[in-house]
Amino acid sequence: MSLNDSERRVLSGMRPSGRLHLGHYHGVLKNWVRLQHEYDCFFCIVDWHALTTEYADSGQLSQHVMDMAVDWLAAGVSPSSATLFVQSQVPEHAELHLLLSMICPLSWLERVPSYKEQQERHSGKDLSTYGFLGYPLLQAADILLYRAGQVPVGADQLPHIEFAREVARRFNHLYGSEPDFELKAEAAIGKLGKKVGKLYSNLRKAYQEQGDAEALETARALLKEQTSITLGDQERLYGYLEGGGKVILNEPQPILAEFSRVPGLDGQKMAKSSGNAIFLRDSDAELEEKLRRMPTDPARVHRDDPGEPQRCPVWSLHQLYSNDEQLHWVIEGCRSASIGCLDCKSALCSSLQTELTPLQQRAFDYEENPDLVRSILAEGAERARDEARNTLAEVRMAMGLNYR
Incomplete structure (x- = not known):
């Protein structure tokens, strides 16, 4: 997948906790319905995330997943316009999470703002588990697995997107180097043609020597337009531009959507946990x-x-x-x-x-046709797995786990 294609891809997900209410509808689903016609959208029911806090009470999880899928479909999220799937039906999420855990510093997880906030919110539960500590990394794996360039979030989720960017940056720093990288990058510049190659080199110099951010953006836009080089050369030139190595995992960008604050029955923010919700x-x-x-x-x-x-x-x-x-x-x-x-x-x-x-x-x-809902989710999982396998093939090779 090219970086240009990545910018057209959106990944978003929701924890299954039962039927959805008006807050979900106006805050998330209406935005998804719009995005699915503008981007290549992957919408994931993140059931493993639900287990990070509800591991001791998972008896209703499968029903919650079905309820969420029905509400998504009823709200207008379309399987013909977007990929809908359940996280646990794509085991590649777990593998990438495991591989990224090998390089993620413990301090990064402990400093995520929501770590202590969620502990206080769920003070009656034992959350001294690795799953709870590591859920931001699982969330990062969810995004990076599909090389999604865009993630719709509210302002409170921005630290999670920045965390995913840091993980991608560290992975690329550790594994993006390859033998003779600079020689291969210079050879790729030659394939751009004399005029474009010179412009790229001048922009690269302006960014690396003077910190010219505008030159960086111009050079990126220049590379997007090039059809005469391979995807591998394009990735090398993106990395070379910023002084790093080959880009393997893309750094996602947030889409700061206008999430409507829907008041509940008591005038406070609508939430199932507050008992003030109107369900769809x-x-x-x-x-x-x-x-x-x-x-x-x-x-x-x-x-x-x-x-x-x-x-x-x-x-x-x-x-x-x-x-x-x-x-x-x-x-x-x-x-x-x-x-x-x-x-x-x-x-x-x-x-x-x-x-x-x-x-x-x-x-x-x-509701009357649960087999249809299961079929939609299964087909979505197959498409998601196709994309996930491609990413993991590159990740394994970069980490020296290629034995074929």
């Missing part, structure tokens, strides 16, 4: 019951007390689901007390049902 497959009765008990503007003690929508969690959901006409009706009705809180909630319920009903019908169809 909640029935009409469940939805009505949840909305009925939502807190509202504390100033509206009585039906005829005027209120302020900005102080009400129900208003935040209206902003996501209601049209302009309805939003105006809520503002005017609440401030003038011409509508009650139950009227407001009833209108929101109708708006939510309008969006969720077609999604729930698709989910029902997949």
Whole structure:
């Protein structure tokens, strides 16, 4: 895979913990549905990651995986536009994780910000395991295995992407050198042609001697356009440009998506663990019951007390689901007390049902045909394995594990 192709590839994953809620839908899935038509997308249900914290309670894991797959498909993630698969069905994830663990300094894992944060969050569980300590490296292996150039994340996940970049950089530093590397790189420059070769050399010199970052980007763009050299020569020239060796594992870049913060029933961030979630497959009765008990503007003690929508969690959901006409009706009705809180909630319920009903019908169809879901995941795993095997072949060869 060329570095140019890598930039068109996206890898993202989710831990299976049960059915998905509106926070997942607006925060992740809608973004995936858009990305699948713009990039070569690999979406992974990371069941091994789930075991890093839930290893003592894995009885429902297989059902959680199926629930997640159904919700993805119902939300519009398409097996014809993206590769959907389960992490544990691609054992190459484990092998690359093992090989990378040989070169990953222990201190790198201990300094990952989420290590202590997650320990505090799961304080009632024994997380003094290697699996928990090493999960950022497993996450890095997930990304590097597919040589994904882009990873959609929120700002809180940026340290994990930087960690994956550091691991790739260390691997390339240790194993990217080859006999006569500089001679082969200079020979590759000659294959670019006199004019392009001279431009590449000048840009390389400007970057290495003066730290000219613009020259580095220009040289990278120049290499992407070259069709007269082999992939091996292209990788050598990328490495030579930066003063290193051959690029074997690509350094991923984050796609900082605008992850919508969806308020839960209590006005705080929606989360299953907080008990404030509206699930994508909640029935009409469940939805009505949840909305009925939502807190509202504390100033509206009585039906005829005027209120302020900005102080009400129900208003935040209206902003996501209601049209302009309805939003105006809520503002005017609440401030003038011409509508009650139950009227407001009833209108929101109708708006939510309008969006969720077609999604729930698709989910029902997949629930009724679990063999189809398993088939989609199996086909996705086969495609993922094809890509993973290619990466591991190069990794093994670089590490001297090629015995054929």
